[in-house]
Amino acid sequence: MPALKWGLIGASDIAATRVIAAIRASGGDVVGVVSGSPERAGDFAASHGLARFTTDLDELLGWDIDAVYISSANVWHYDQAMGALGAGKHVLCEKPLALEAAQAEEMVKLAEETGLILAANHHLPGSPLHAKTRELVAAGTIGTVLSAKIAHAVLLPERLRGWRLGQGTPGSGVILDITCHDASVLNPLLGTPVAVTALAVRQAEWNTGGQEDAAMTVIRYENNSQAPVLAQTHDSFTVGYAGTSLEVHGTDGTIQVIDAMTQDTQGQLVLTTGSGVRSVDVDCSEDLYVIGLRAFTAAVDGTGVPTATGRDGLMALKVALAAQESATSGRTVHIN
Incomplete structure (x- = not known):
C-alpha cells in the first residue's frame, strides 16, 4: 500500500521523542502538526522536518492525510478524535482515549460505523x-x-x-x-x-x-x-x-x-x-512504538489489527x- 500520510494533533513530548520516528520507521510520512500555540507549532514543525503547521484542527483535517495521531491534553482527545473520524481519517489516540467511558464508547462506535481504524497508543x-x-x-x-x-x-x-x-x-x-x-x-x-x-x-x-x-x-x-x-x-x-x-x-x-x-x-x-x-x-x-505503528498500518491496509484497538483502549x-x-x-x- 502507499505510505500513510499523517497529521499530528498536539506538539507533544511523546510525539517528538517516540512517535514521529516510529511513523517514519513504519513507512509513513508525517505531513504536519496542529497546536494551540502558533509559535510552538512552527518550532515543532521546524525541529522535526514537517512541511506544514497550523493552529486550526479543521485546516489540518483538510490536508491530504490518511490518519492522525492525537497526543494533545487528555481533555481534548474525545472532541479531536470524533472530528477526525468524522472527516474520514484513521485515528491513533494516546491513552486515555477519553475522560469518560461513554465518550470512548462513542469513538469506538463511530469508527466501526465508518469503517475507520481507531487505536489506542498503548505500547x-x-x-x-x-x-x-x-x-x-x-x-x-x-x-x-x-x-x-x-x-x-x-x-x-x-x-x-x-x-x-x-x-x-x-x-x-x-x-x-x-x-x-x-x-x-x-x-x-x-x-x-x-x-x-x-x-x-x-x-x-x-x-x-x-x-x-x-x-x-x-x-x-x-x-x-x-x-x-x-x-x-x-x-x-x-x-x-x-x-x-x-x-x-x-x-x-x-x-x-x-x-x-x-x-x-x-x-x-x-x-x-x-x-x-x-x-x-x-x-x-x-x-x-515501531511495532505499534506497523500494526496500525497493517490494520488500515486490511491485513492486521492494532496492538491495542479502540475497544481495548475503552476497556483499559x-x-x-x-x-x-x-x-x-x-x-x-x-x-x-
Whole structure:
C-alpha cells in the first residue's frame, strides 16, 4: 500500500521523542502538526522536518492525510478524535482515549460505523515479552491462571512534572497515566475486568500540583467458567530505584517478566514449573512504538489489527476510571 500520510494533533513530548520516528520507521510520512500555540507549532514543525503547521484542527483535517495521531491534553482527545473520524481519517489516540467511558464508547462506535481504524497508543501489549506471556498462558503452560502482579513504580522525569500532577487538570494523576497501561496488559491476558479496589496517595515533595502520584489496585477478572483471577498493581511516579515487572501465577507454574513495563523494554522472561526454572528466549530488539505503528498500518491496509484497538483502549479506560472512583470513595467499584 502507499505510505500513510499523517497529521499530528498536539506538539507533544511523546510525539517528538517516540512517535514521529516510529511513523517514519513504519513507512509513513508525517505531513504536519496542529497546536494551540502558533509559535510552538512552527518550532515543532521546524525541529522535526514537517512541511506544514497550523493552529486550526479543521485546516489540518483538510490536508491530504490518511490518519492522525492525537497526543494533545487528555481533555481534548474525545472532541479531536470524533472530528477526525468524522472527516474520514484513521485515528491513533494516546491513552486515555477519553475522560469518560461513554465518550470512548462513542469513538469506538463511530469508527466501526465508518469503517475507520481507531487505536489506542498503548505500547506495551505489542511488546514481544507480553505477546510471549499471552502465548504461554493460552497454551496452558502454567495451568489455570490464579493471579497476576504488576510493579510499575517509576520516577517521573522532571520535564514531565507539569499537567500530569495538576489537581485541577482533567485527566491528570498516576492512575490515568500508568494504571491504564497496566490494564492494557492485564485485560487481554486475564479476561474481563469486573471490579476494582484502589488506594491512591500523594508522596513526592516535588509534587506541588496536589494530584495523587502513587496508587495500588486489586482487580478481579472473570473468564468464562474458570475461577476468578485477582491482579494487583503498584503504580508510582515517585520510585527511582526499582525495576518494573509482571508476574503471572498458575496452578502449574509462574511466569516472571523482568523489566516488563517500560518504553525501552530489554527485558527477560523466566518460566518456573515443576520441571525447574528456565529463561524463555524473546527478541526485544525492536522499538515498541515501531511495532505499534506497523500494526496500525497493517490494520488500515486490511491485513492486521492494532496492538491495542479502540475497544481495548475503552476497556483499559474503564479499569482506570473504576480505580479512580474506588480511591476517592473507599469502595470497591464494579465495571459494567
